[in-house]
Amino acid sequence: MKLFEATHTFFYDWSQVSAANWRKYPNANCPHVVAIDVLDRHVDPETGVLRTERLITCHQTIPGMLNRMCGGCTISYAREVSEIDPQNKVLKMTSCNLSMNHLINVTETVTYTEDPTNLSRTLFKQEARIKCGESISRFAGYIENFFIQRFRDNAAQGRKGFENVLMGQGEAA
Amino acid sequence: MSQSIGSQCNELKKEYDACFNKWYSEKFLKGDIRPECEELFKKYKDCVMVAVKQKQIDKLLVEARKDDPFTSSSSENKGKS
Numbered sequence: 001m002k003l004f005e006a007t008h009t010f011f012y013d014w015s016q017v018s019a020a021n022w023r024k025y026p027n028a029n030c031p032h033v034v035a036i037d038v039l040d041r042h043v044d045p046e047t048g049v050l051r052t053e054r055l056i057t058c059h060q061t062i063p064g065m066l067n068r069m070c071g072g073c074t075i076s077y078a079r080e081v082s083e084i085d086p087q088n089k090v091l092k093m094t095s096c097n098l099s100m101n102h103l104i105n106v107t108e109t110v111t112y113t114e115d116p117t118n119l120s121r122t123l124f125k126q127e128a129r130i131k132c133g134e135s136i137s138r139f140a141g142y143i144e145n146f147f148i149q150r151f152r153d154n155a156a157q158g159r160k161g162f163e164n165v166l167m168g169q170g171e172a173a
Numbered sequence: 174m175s176q177s178i179g180s181q182c183n184e185l186k187k188e189y190d191a192c193f194n195k196w197y198s199e200k201f202l203k204g205d206i207r208p209e210c211e212e213l214f215k216k217y218k219d220c221v222m223v224a225v226k227q228k229q230i231d232k233l234l235v236e237a238r239k240d241d242p243f244t245s246s247s248s249e250n251k252g253k254s
Contacts (some may be wrong), residue, residue, distance in 0.1 A: 019194070019197055019198045025175035039221070039225075045206070094241075096237060098233040
């Protein structure tokens with residue numbers, strides 16, 4: 001199992017960031033995200049928390065070995081469940097791969113919270129866990145390292161892309 | 174607006190997303206949690222589910238929901254109390 005972690009501070013308040021989160025794609029910095037669909041969504045009447053289930057469609061190359069095992073799958077799917085608590089100003093998203101999950105498990109958790117020391121800023125935390133299944137455990141080191149690097153690259157691009165969305169939102173407001 | 178997995182659903186998605194984003198900023202974040210855009214969501218979702226079935230993602234979703242069901246936390250708590 002390999003772990004990737006990253007943190008970042010956005011210089012926008014939580015409301016702006018949480019609204020921009022729904023407008024992040026399409027994004028020139030993240031061309032691998034080709035489609036996003038909402039599968040289910042509701043507000044819990046007791047807690048006021050908005051829960052959303054989305055299907056993320058990605059198009060990105062993968063190591064040759066994995067590609068052969070899954071029969072040339074450059075399109076992959078992930079399921080994302082998010083919870084937004086507007087009272088406590090917390091946005092939490094968890095995504096898991098749907099494709100190839102007999103070979104590998106990739107779970108990503110992202111949170112956006114209000115910076116308690118500066119309410120006009122938002123703290124971002126990202127964590128990804130990558131674990132290969134038994135059938136490919138011999139290659140686990142290689143494959144897990146590949147996905148960690150992929151996460152690092154995508155995360156850096158994703159932050160840049162999100163900053164652009166936030167900037168555009170500020171201009172539009 | 175991002176694309177939908179079903180190209181035939183793009184227009185429906187666009188309408189729903191526009192409605193939701195407006196509701197999110199103007200109502201939800203200001204404390205009004207009454208749902209809106211339900212009709213648009215139903216039409217869009219019906220379209221998406223056809224594409225999801227065609228691409229055989231429905232089975233993958235059923236499996237994923239076994240590990241992590243999509244239910245509200247309060248209804249889980251109700252079950253336990």
